Amino acid sequence: MTALLEVRGLDVRFAGAAASVVKDVSFDVQPGECIGIVGESGSGKSVTARAVLGLASRTATVRAETLRFDGTDLQAASPRLLRQLRGKEIGFVSQGALVALDPLRTVGREIGDALRLHTDLSPTERRARVLELLAEVGVPEPRVRADQRADQLSGGLRQRAIIASAIALRPRLLIADEPTTALDSTVQAGILDLLESLRAQGTALVLISHDLAVVSRLASTVLVMRGGTVVESGNTARVLGDPQHDYTRQLIAAVPTDRPRGTRLGAAPRPAALSPGAPTAAASSGNSGVMPATIAFEAETPVRPSLTPEFAKDAPFDGATTPAETTDATADVVLEASGLVRRFGSRTAVDDVGFVLRRGRTLGVVGESGSGKTTVARLVLALERADSGTVRVLGERWSESTERERRRLRPRIGAIYQDALSSFDPRWTVGQIIEDALTRGRSRRAGEDAAHLLDRVGLGPELLGRRPRLLSGGQQQRVAIARAIAPRPDIIVCDEPVSSLDVSVQAQVLDLLDDLQASLGISYLFISHDLGVIRHVSDDVLVMRAGAVVEGGNTESVFLRPSHEYTRALLDSAPRLPARAAAT
């Protein structure tokens, strides 16, 4: 059988760049087959997809030995022929579900455009077809939705609308670039089912994702890309079950799903520098001497009873000892919320939420978008006023105090956010950002400066003079963590801190948060939509839905024996790696 899409030796180079961003990539796609392309940001997976469509940007030079769609040489095709193929024969679901619809036009017109360009249907017929398509991709109330614009639709509905426009002409090949990124797991499951049903009907599918689990659900063949080249490819079960390349193994190991609390995700072992007595080991990030300041830092930090410096010195953690196990349930309560309610107009964003966070422990809050997780974080930080209910920090009045009264306690409760970059003043250097946080903290220790803090989070002092915009996503989040720990807080509220990071970077940041908790005894209120991440980091967990806590308790028992129906649905919807791969 001849392949529907045939790619041999694809090479893409941007004008002025020293090296190609895609090098010698080859693959075939048969009708009804799904191939997955997996890689982290910058791996060239999106450029590969766009090059196939002839949309790799004006400044890019695309070369290939063979680039054929159904026998047509795409390299020799005229712009006109390419335009006819696009949308009609090859559908494209572009990256960024939230921004791929023109915000000024109605969804119906956006989808109708595909029909207008490739068929002779009248506007009335197009409209009828658009409504059919919306219904087909599972958009409720198509009539209403067709007249709305992107900003009136949830992420899941927008993604469905984009898929509707991509399949309007029943293309034989569908290229989907990160079709479920930024979507909730139950929504993601729905989109993946939709793609699977298209494939079952004979559509060839190229699925691009950073998420191994997503790809493993649909793809029979997988390509693992890194730095523009394919490092490994083949049958999905084989590649994930028995990875040959180091990078593939690293990627699989970095997935936090099903990795018990306390195990490390990164390649490097837990640095022994955690114990004050052994400052020599290398850091997980590759920087040496992560924490020379540990002793000075720790001396006055209240440490949970079970993690005295002696303990840390004598029995450095290994993968088997989790902080959870070393902390008894009677450790002091650092954060206590009860009966929190917050309404926005007629909508109740947070409905009677209460919890207790103990010293040195992590309380995970998991839920889908709109479940009220972030509002809880804002209530805890007293950035938002609760309609009723109270928050107590370190046993003291907090939510009912005035901001002036709270100011004294502010250094004891820090925060890190999903978008670290926008939490920085863009005109400040990294050094200024951390210095500022240091001077706002409790009495400053001698010799404690921004360089030490950077060191603690695994960054070198050469970054002090840089502006945050020029750092990588992982580095930005590390700077945000350094800023958060600078005033020596007891509690850090983490709101989706790793959601916009690549899986290997995410692994490093999660490891770092673990290390800091072990050495500083910080308690985390950790908010995430990602069940795998939550299970990996949390001692206890709250599952939220529509503002209310549906289930809570010890993480392992909630995950192993969910008692609420919604928790079970959530767990079922999360795509996971085949069991064999996860065990590697």
Next chain:
Amino acid sequence: MAGSLTLDPSQLARAGGQRGRQSRWLRWLLLRLGGVVFVLWAVASVTFFALRLIPGDPAEAILGGPGSQASEEALAQARAHYGLDQPLATQYLVYLGRLAIGDLGSSYALRQSVVSVIGDTLGPTLVLAVLSLAAAVLIALTLAVWSTRGGRGAAALGSTLEIVAAAVPHFWLAISLILVFSTTLGWLPPVSVPGVAGLVLPVLTLAVPLAGFLGQVMREALLDAMESPFVLAARARGEGEGGLFWRHALRHAAIPAVGLVGWAFGSLISGAVVVETIFARQGLGRSLLSAVQSRDVPLVIGVVLVVALGYMLVTTLTDLADRLIDPRLNRRAQQA
């Protein structure tokens, strides 16, 4: 079917139906009107007192300026006739009272009611302003499209042209245009004559600097839109360059440009003072200049009030236009 731009089902549900929406509109309109009245009062007051600060005797101005050597008797008579012998506060209140019923008084210098002077000059100035605005948008859009399509060199050249155009003062441009097109080439008349030929140079003088400003913001918005994911998605549907421009990018480029139109109107009126004077063209600007020079208080206040009213009208219209182009604004305003 809820197809109109300001009406969609989810809004109706949220607002509790048609009536809620109407009362919101009514409130918006009343607030706007209140604002207009306040601004007009403030403009009238500031102008009234500012003109009293200019040294010299208003009665002298009425009788033809300092050179007229009017007799003391005539001056006293003029003062009494125009109420200038009253205390300032009384004059002010009497003036406001007349304004409230639409009586702008009569011009000292022209011996004509202010309303009729404005009626004669408003038309030509509006023609000039509207044509200049249209020409500016056309020039700006052409420049923006050309420079976004033409690659790096065109972008740099386009950007330079825009900056130069925006920086050129009206009086210099007017004189240069006259030198080139009238004196040297002899294609167009150096002064305003009735008909199209007389309009070309004044319109160009006003349009070019404005086009510079508009071009800059439109080019930025066009570039942003053409690089955006939704344009990529449209390309992937098979949309051609023309479709991308007309269906997607143009509207996005129009948003910042429409936002500038209110400001542009103000700049056109101030530019009209210069242009109408240089091209000896009848109009509001030139009347304003001569009224200020001859301390013709009623006429100055009249013109200033008309311009202020026009300015507010234009900003209200651009607000509405903004909401038509970008329906998201409606929803945001309602949620706020």
